[in-house]
Amino acid sequence: MFSWLSLHQEMIYIVILSVFLGIEVIGRVPSVLHTPLMSGANAIHGVVIIGAIIVMGKAESNNLLALTLGFLAVILGTLNVVGGFVVTDRMLEMFKKKK
Amino acid sequence: MELNILIICYLIGSVTFIIGLKMLSHPESARRGNLIAAAGMAISILGTIFLYEEGGVKLGNYIWIFAALIIGTVLGTIAAKKVKMTAMPEMVSLFNGMGGACAALISIVEFDHLNHQIQSGGATDSGTLLIIFAGLIIGTISFAGSMIAWAKLNGRIKDFAFNGQHIMNLVIFAVIICLSAYLIISGDPAAGTLFYVVFVLSIIYGLFFVLPIGGADMPVVISLLNSFTGVAAAFGGFLYDNPVMLTGGILVGSAGTILTILMCKAMNRPLSNVLIGSFGGASSGAAS
CATH class of the missing domain: 1.10.287 (Helix Hairpins)
Known part of the structure; x- marks a missing residue:
């Protein structure tokens, strides 16, 4: 456990700094933008797809579990990323028309 | 290069x-x-x-x-x-659920890998196990919760609460945590099946976490689940030492949490009120 801590020191620092960064970045968002911002953030956490791609790419051809679940995971991750960004864009497009 | x-x-x-x-x-x-x-x-x-x-x-x-x-x-x-403009929030919820499911699937595959190593007598790394479990639990809760939020906004599911639901939820959550902690620390060879018990319990927890919350509060819940998925993605970043997954996930995790609080403020209600409000709401409704 402690060896794990020392191995991942840098990442733990990144986590701490990112937490504060996330809070600062969002800080003063007007309430009309709450939903688009949520949607945009939703698309960004689609980075999890990178993990799915790695799983898929490392799967040996005889490992059916990794192949099927990895395949499914990449599809779901892509849905999250692509769908998320497109939906956000459509929401923001609507904003412009209102003005 | x-x-x-x-x-x-x-x-x-x-x-x-x-x-x-x-x-x-x-x-x-x-x-x-x-x-x-x-x-x-x-x-x-x-x-x-x-x-x-x-x-x-x-x-x-x-x-x-x-x-x-x-x-x-x-x-x-x-x-x-x-999707129609009015149905945007439920679409966001659906996509959020996909992300959560993706994180959970990654954890399942990686656990399967690790489990094979354990079975063949390899050493267990409790740090890696911890990450895998955290990713599984958070991702699954986010997935199950988002599906319920999506169905609620769709009008497919009505609010559903019964007496003692919050206590049941707490018990389920406690069981999930204790079971995972035991599996992580002990490196038990039976972990293979118990892992899936944790998985199923997380699904159940996710369902019952969102079910009692009123339909009007769904955007807040979706925002909260959104930050959950962010954290699950960040655990994936730890698993693969992947900086972009880590920063992206944590950013969404913290920004999503703040956004959830801001949304509650815009509605003039504390977050705790939204999350357990249904319980008070149901009982006060019965009283009046």
Whole structure:
């Protein structure tokens, strides 16, 4: 456990700094933008797809579990990323028309 | 050389996520911010596919990867383009659930790997196990919860609460935590089956976590689940030592949490009120 801590020191620092960064970045968002911002953030956490791609790419051809679940995971991750960004864009497009 | 390019891809990804979020919080730059984040995401994904290597071995199964990418892109674009403006929040919830499920699936596959190692007498790394369990639990709760939120906004599911539901939820959650802690620390060979028990319990917890919450509060819940998925993605980043997953996930995790609180403030209600409000609401409704 402690060896794990020392191995991942840098990442733990990144986590701490990112937490504060996330809070600062969002800080003063007007309430009309709450939903688009949520949607945009939703698309960004689609980075999890990178993990799915790695799983898929490392799967040996005889490992059916990794192949099927990895395949499914990449599809779901892509849905999250692509769908998320497109939906956000459509929401923001609507904003412009209102003005 | 190629690895250095990948590092630059990931750097670009992380920076665009930060800039994108920043621009998304200002009305005039919001749309561009979204596109910038999307571009960063594309660079990170393409970089991973073509440049990622582990111990000098590149990724394989390109056909499968691209098939999945194409299926996801086509379905995602169609779904996002066709959805009515009024149904946007439920669409966001659905996509959020997909992300959570993706994180949970990654954990399942990685656990299966690790489990084979344990069975063949290899040493267990409790740190890695901890990450896998955390990713599984958070991702699954987010998935199950988002599905309920989606169905509620759709009108397919009505509010559903019974006496003692909150206590039951707490018990389920406690069991999940204790069971995972035991499995992580002991490295029990029976972990193979108990892992799936944790998985099923997490689904149940996710369902009952969102079920009693009123339909009008769904946007707040979706925002909360959104930050959950962010954290699950960040655990994936730990698992693969992947900086872009880590920064992207944590950013969404913290920004999503703040956004949840801001949304509650806009409705003039504390978050705790939204989450357990249904209980008080139901009983006060009965009293009046």
